[in-house]
Amino acid sequence: MRVEEVHFNHDTGAASADALNIRVNAAGTSIVAPEWKRGLPSQPAAYAAAALGAQVTIKARFSGGPSDGAHRIRAIDAWVPPATPAGCLGWLTQWLAQLLHALFGNVLGNTDARTVTFDAAGNSGLETFTLLNHKLKTSGVGIRTTDWKWQYRHGSHWHDFDTTQHKIYLVLDMPQAPWNQNPAGNNLQLPWTDALDRACSWALGVTTKDAAAERITVAVNTQSNQSYTPSTMFLDSATGAYKLTSYLTQINGGAPFKLNCTDCADAVTTFSNLLGCDLFEGRFFNMQTKPFLTLNGNPATATDWVTWNWSYHEICWLHQIGQNELTYDGCLQLDLSNTAGTHVAQHPVKMPFGMSAPNDYRFRLVQSGPATLASTTSRRLVK
Amino acid sequence: MADDQVRVKYDIDGLLKRIPPYQAEFFTGFVPTAEHLQGWRRTVREREPETNDRAQLRTVWDDPRDPASRILIDIIACASAADAVEMLATMLENNQLERVLDGPGGLGLVSFMHPPYAPPAVYFVYGNLSVLLASFGSKPADVVPVARQLSARMEERPAVREPTLSLSTPENIVAAGRELALDYKATYPGGEDAYWKFVVTNGTVVRREGGLRLKPFASGEVRVESYLIEPGRPPQFGQLSLRVGDSVRP
Structure with a gap:
């Protein structure tokens, strides 16, 4: 007997009991079930934790079964802890293995056991299985691999008959714009696995949206191969879209590259909202700044503390733009020092924009100028 | 905007x-x-x-x-x-x-x-x-x-004067300020680094709905030179001259 197909996103109209609609990147088409099909490379699936209801199901199809017969079938976690030596080293090895399994291993749990019927040729229909003991709602953001051992029951014993492996992305909630879940056509705004690879790594293990947005902000700010320029590098001037493909090419390539505040705001919003956060990009205009730590700067390097005269600066806003709203800025670190000649670098994460209070973003960044807030925000489409 | x-x-x-409005250089695929x-x-x-x-x-x-x-x-x-x-x-x-x-x-x-x-x-x-x-x-x-x-x-305008490119308009009336379709074709297709350059005298070229449109400026002659330029290959050349105000075809 063999597993022929496993379907995770078996209902493209909802994500309360199954996986999200996703695609790999701007090229190609969306990933459609079955994500696992015998003889083909396995495709990943993604789940939005907060959207999931009481039951999460998958579907599977089998061949080589008993002609016009039936079997009880289930899938269980194939992972077994490695054999370990005795003593402290053994304990440590065991602990490390458990930790790695918790971080990167099975998040789908097991399936329930179903009676699967087979036709005369030994093929089954598409059977629905419910996940048991899954950790999709509690594990937090991550990229995990589930190895399932498929078993059928004979008498009182379960017998292994096949194994499958599945790459599973887990985000906190339904991806927000620019991402959407419209399965129709060649929709570039379906979540990209190329972007999930980054976002889920940067926010690995977090269980709240605040923590996710913070991790993304810090990660965007501290990529080691980037530096600042005032020109926008990843905005399509013709359409207003965010050139996410081009940005991923640069951060994945490793060679040094440049970007500005708009690019950082696009990155923070796009990656955070992919995990279920609710950020927007928004500008404020005309200012001379106080000293701040430049993009990817080293707080101990005096020349990395810079000032600029800007016609605008673009940051991320939680929910909406406004003087009393909360901000994230992946382009710089503020100086929170109150002592002349010293610097205290601080990533602007969920800071009130404010005006003149010591912990206001505006107070810490703007030396002079109106810093007039734009009246609108955006969530630029990705391409 | x-x-x-x-x-x-x-x-x-x-x-x-x-x-x-009386001269233009226009590129496709530069x-x-x-x-x-x-x-x-x-x-x-x-x-x-x-x-x-x-x-x-x-x-x-x-x-x-x-x-x-x-x-x-x-x-x-x-x-x-x-x-x-x-x-x-x-x-x-x-x-x-x-x-x-x-x-x-x-x-x-x-x-x-x-x-x-x-x-x-x-x-x-x-x-x-x-x-x-x-x-x-x-x-x-x-x-x-x-x-x-x-x-x-x-x-740059490559120093080639033997026309090998086809440059034409299917339209009959050439008048100042009136756009007409400009068709262009090479004897062989260019590779991924090939590009077209058009030089227009007494007019301009614009792109509309995926095609090129020639817009003569004033009466007299409107002249279009085109080049297909590609590294490692000899450039191709074509030209088209039209009397503005005349009929293109008999």
């Missing part, structure tokens, strides 16, 4: 008036190649899907002797020279600097550049092309000489 403040700051309406950028190695080539009115190409060039030195070149081929100026305005609007400085002379219709305290970058418009060259690596790269090399190649 860029907002009013940006249009005033960079005198975009004044720049639009500098576009001559690609910077290693021939244009001697000493640099192209490591990124990202071509956006072409739309009816524009084509975008991003290339990144690395200095083989110094991996920290890189230059990004964005070229947006617009539907017309006026559209290229509008595109430039949008690009300037998305520059954080309080003001982007006037660029070096002799670089297309107009150019702008970063001040010396910012990482080098230069913007210019040549024909229907809106171009950005920016120092992209961790070490500042002098982009102005590269921009000049690129501009010189845009300006």
Whole structure:
């Protein structure tokens, strides 16, 4: 007997009991079930934790079964802890293995056991299985691999008959714009696995949206191969879209590259909202700044503390733009020092924009100028 | 379209008036190649899907002797020279600097550049092309000489006069100010680094709905020269002369 197909996103109209609609990147088409099909490379699936209801199901199809017969079938976690030596080293090895399994291993749990019927040729229909003991709602953001051992029951014993492996992305909630879940056509705004690879790594293990947005902000700010320029590098001037493909090419390539505040705001919003956060990009205009730590700067390097005269600066806003709203800025670190000649670098994460209070973003960044807030925000489409 | 403040700051309406209605250079598929950028190695080539009115190409060039030195070149081929100026305005609007400085002379219709305290970058418009060259690596790269090399190649007219390109219009009436379709065809298709250049005298060329349109300026003769240029291959040439006011076909 063999597993022929496993379907995770078996209902493209909802994500309360199954996986999200996703695609790999701007090229190609969306990933459609079955994500696992015998003889083909396995495709990943993604789940939005907060959207999931009481039951999460998958579907599977089998061949080589008993002609016009039936079997009880289930899938269980194939992972077994490695054999370990005795003593402290053994304990440590065991602990490390458990930790790695918790971080990167099975998040789908097991399936329930179903009676699967087979036709005369030994093929089954598409059977629905419910996940048991899954950790999709509690594990937090991550990229995990589930190895399932498929078993059928004979008498009182379960017998292994096949194994499958599945790459599973887990985000906190339904991806927000620019991402959407419209399965129709060649929709570039379906979540990209190329972007999930980054976002889920940067926010690995977090269980709240605040923590996710913070991790993304810090990660965007501290990529080691980037530096600042005032020109926008990843905005399509013709359409207003965010050139996410081009940005991923640069951060994945490793060679040094440049970007500005708009690019950082696009990155923070796009990656955070992919995990279920609710950020927007928004500008404020005309200012001379106080000293701040430049993009990817080293707080101990005096020349990395810079000032600029800007016609605008673009940051991320939680929910909406406004003087009393909360901000994230992946382009710089503020100086929170109150002592002349010293610097205290601080990533602007969920800071009130404010005006003149010591912990206001505006107070810490703007030396002079109106810093007039734009009246609108955006969530630029990705391409 | 860029907002009013940006249009005033960079005198975009004044720049639009500098576009001559009686001559034009127009490109389709312009690609910077290693021939244009001697000493640099192209490591990124990202071509956006072409739309009816524009084509975008991003290339990144690395200095083989110094991996920290890189230059990004964005070229947006617009539907017309006026559209290229509008595109430039949008690009300037998305520059954080309080003001982007006037660029070096002799670089297309107009150019702008970063001040010396910012990482080098230069913007210019040549024909229907809106171009950005920016120092992209961790070490500042002098982009102005590269921009000049690129501009010189845009300006170049290959010394070939044996027509091998087909250049024609299917329309019968040629009148000043009246657009007519301009058809062009090469004897063999170009490769991915091939591009077309059109030089128009007494008129302009614009792109509409995916095709080219010739717009004669005044009575007399409107003349179009076209070149298909590709590294490693002899350039191809074609020409078309029409009496403005006459019938094209008997």
